Amino acid sequence: MRSRAGWKVDLPSGLCKEAMTVSNASLCFRNKTILAPMVRVGTLPMRLLALDYGADLVYCEELIDIKMLQCRRIVNAALGTVDFVTPNERVVFRTCKREKDSVVFQMGTADAERALAVAKLVENDVAGIDVNMGCPKEYSTKAGMGAALLSDPDKIESILTTLVKGICKPVTCKIRILPSKEETINLVKKIEKTGVAAIAVHGRKKEERPQHPVHCDVIKAICEAVSIPVIANGGSHDFIKAYSDIGTFRQATAASSVMVARAAMWNPSIFRKEGPLPLKDVMQEYIKYAVRYDNHYTNTKYCLCQMLREQLENVQGKKLHAAQSMQEICNVFEMSSFYKEISMLLEVKTPLLEVKDQSEEDPLEDADVIKMAVRFDKREYPPQITPKMCLLEWCRKEKHPQPVYETVERPMDRLFRSVVTVAEQKYRSTLWDKSKKLAEQAAAIACLRSLGLPEGKRSEGVNHLVNKRKRQDQELLNNGEQGNGLVIEETYKKPHVTLGASAADIS
Template identity: 75%
Template sequence: MTVYTPLCFRGKKILAPMVRVGTLPMRLLALDYGADIVYCEELIDLKMLQCKRVVNEVLGTVDFVAPNERIIFRTCERERHCVVFQMGSADAERALAVAKLVEGDVAGIDINMGCPKEYSTKASMGAALLSDPDKIESVEDTVNLVKRIEKTGIAAIAVHGRKKEERPQHPVHCDVIRAISEAVSIPVIANGGSHDFIKEYKDIETFQKATAASSVMIARAAMWNPSIFRKEGLFPLKKVMQDYIKYAVRYDNHYTNTKYCLCQMLREQLETPQGKKLHAAQSTQEICEVFEMADFYEETAAIFEAKKTSVETEAEVEDDEVEDPDVIKMSVRFDKREYPPQITPKMYLLEWCRKEKHPQPVYETVQRPLDRLFCSVVTVAEQKYRSTLWDKSKKLAEQAAAIVCLRTLGVPEGKLDEGENDLINKRKREDQDHLNNRDHGEDVAEPSLKKANFIEETSDMNVPKMPR
């Protein structure tokens, strides 16, 4: 059997039923319909350890954000006392570090020792842990394994009633789950009944009795229709999908995941006109249009835009209160479409400083924790310049600061509408010389030194964060 090992639930009584898999919109929907506990999708420890914890004041969420700005895990206050963080790990120290990272935002931590998929087992995670006595004490059979795990101090254990080589189409082994339930004193959570048992709420109790488990964990049946948690019976699928879409829009769920979840709900209806339109959708807005929710999308988008503007304004006021009053400011952004290829304001500013015998420009960049945006201050000839607008990257923020400086000095910044100038002509001459040298068979590796004057100077400094 494959097992999951929830480490703790902060003293919360474990009840039936619960949903095992899902991003934030699906988890919240399951809670609305009656689930007591919800699990996130399995998240790999190495990926989580790269993340920063960010409070998203626009959405009202806590986001764990990877270096590439991708949201790896998103949660909110509504589910804080009932969401279990499911982790893939093959290393105790890494698992502990991740647990400490998220412990203040979740109700429990679960180590996945059941995933049979290759990406998990190849990394010695999931079901691979079951055969590694160094990772989970030596065992001879499933019941003895669970007894040994129980001694580590876990609060509960979830058992998926199939062997690691079996798949959902194979029958679930209720007798083995029952044997485990009877062998240990901690709560046992029965999983794997979607295919054989669980079609509606009353089937949850049937599965629980068959396994003698303390509670029941549901994955696929809950994906097909999350209203399976309703004692009063299933909601029509149209209502369920619309309820789900509202959460997906409200919490800015990526449209590919939203589409996947809706496809899981439609199942045999995927070949209908609506199903085909869903399959063709390439954005959250298009998904909303498929389900006659375009007005809801536009209204919600407008609300978020207003919130974002309000938050940014408050942050800018706060920044201004603590900022050096001698900094020259303008409201500008850098748009690379307005400049020739390989020509930027930073290059122009650097060239101007060299002509005027000034030290090269110095950029100081900070990141705002509120929204992870950047602002840069450039110092030229002992005067500081910056844009009042915050940008999504350090490079864009530095270019904006350079623009402010150039415009204050009345110096060309290289825009297409300024026409050709000495710097662009010099670049063209160098490019032509490079081509001529290549045509004559000369070594073209060295001439890159000729371009040194026009390569942007960049700082290796780490970007600090603005204090809150």
């Protein structure tokens, strides 16, 4: 879905853990002391709402290192934000000036070099960097991230030491407890030696879930074993129902601070010492932030459903469940006029955005390569018609050798770029793509546009390849045969190469 700011907005990877907070205690990040409560929230609207209600420190949702390394940093003048945007124009992380000194960027990683690259990318826009070593979800552990790191202390040490030495902002990590208390204490002592500013401990094992009791005794033992601040996490189910319960959980664990997830998600005003606000007021304030900062409607809808909980079966809950846009969500909560007012304001502010070349040119590249900032979008082409097919057809017609594609992969972010050789001239896009196929199509587009040739787009009108396809398909049907007809993309492809690979790796 394209946002008003001109980009598509990604849904956060951790919707089920949209908010967390911490209790009264000072948390020392090197020479900086940040007073609790601290809140861990997913997207910008929820983080700002938490700050409104008394949180001093907020965490973003866990963002994967490889995904972040595909991003470029964009100052979004229309929204007053800093956006980190992928090549396909999706906003992965959005922040703003107000939370710059309060937001901790949490990443999922299994590699020290990638972690440092991400930290350097965002460190000027955040208050600190956190590595999530407690996520038990399969998507994380299969990639060696999250709770999978708990069984590899050497890798944990490598990642955290690299971050602490490589950036000027505080570094923290979040873990789960190990099968035994002794194993857990040994791990946190090793973590402490890396120089991290604090450690958050979810008081459950990686196989345990919220319905299982939190192990306060293990968190307490950790606090006694290390000198750095310990943030206790996991008390929403057993302890935290109101602001005063945050202190109760802190006392039970002897922790410096308390991190809360679900209780904060259900009602972010739990951070108010004066007591929680009516849920209706909280939801309206959340919607205001969601509209102002162009939050994706599905994320907004999810958070509101979490707030309603048992009220989802009433009339308002059913209307919310049926909503399919931010405007419809505003209608449910009688905020239609607010939506229209902000929408008109953002439309006026939104500048025309240009696709920028995010590549860093290699000075060793061939100087004779014709380059163009282009990308393939299959929605702009008829079914089964691609630029590669158009280029191959033109080469046959002109009796040129068939196109030759050479594709490389950038190891750091696993993006691809391809060079196509046609009539002894090389062409490529300056943009990197998320797959080898897309990179080859982009190279074909660069070639076709450079030569002033049609590339098969719907907007170009009647395409002879479409008619050719129909004729060949009909002939196959008449003959009782099956096949994919038209032009088979039989272009010659040289071996796929990963940048930085040795000759032995390539062979």
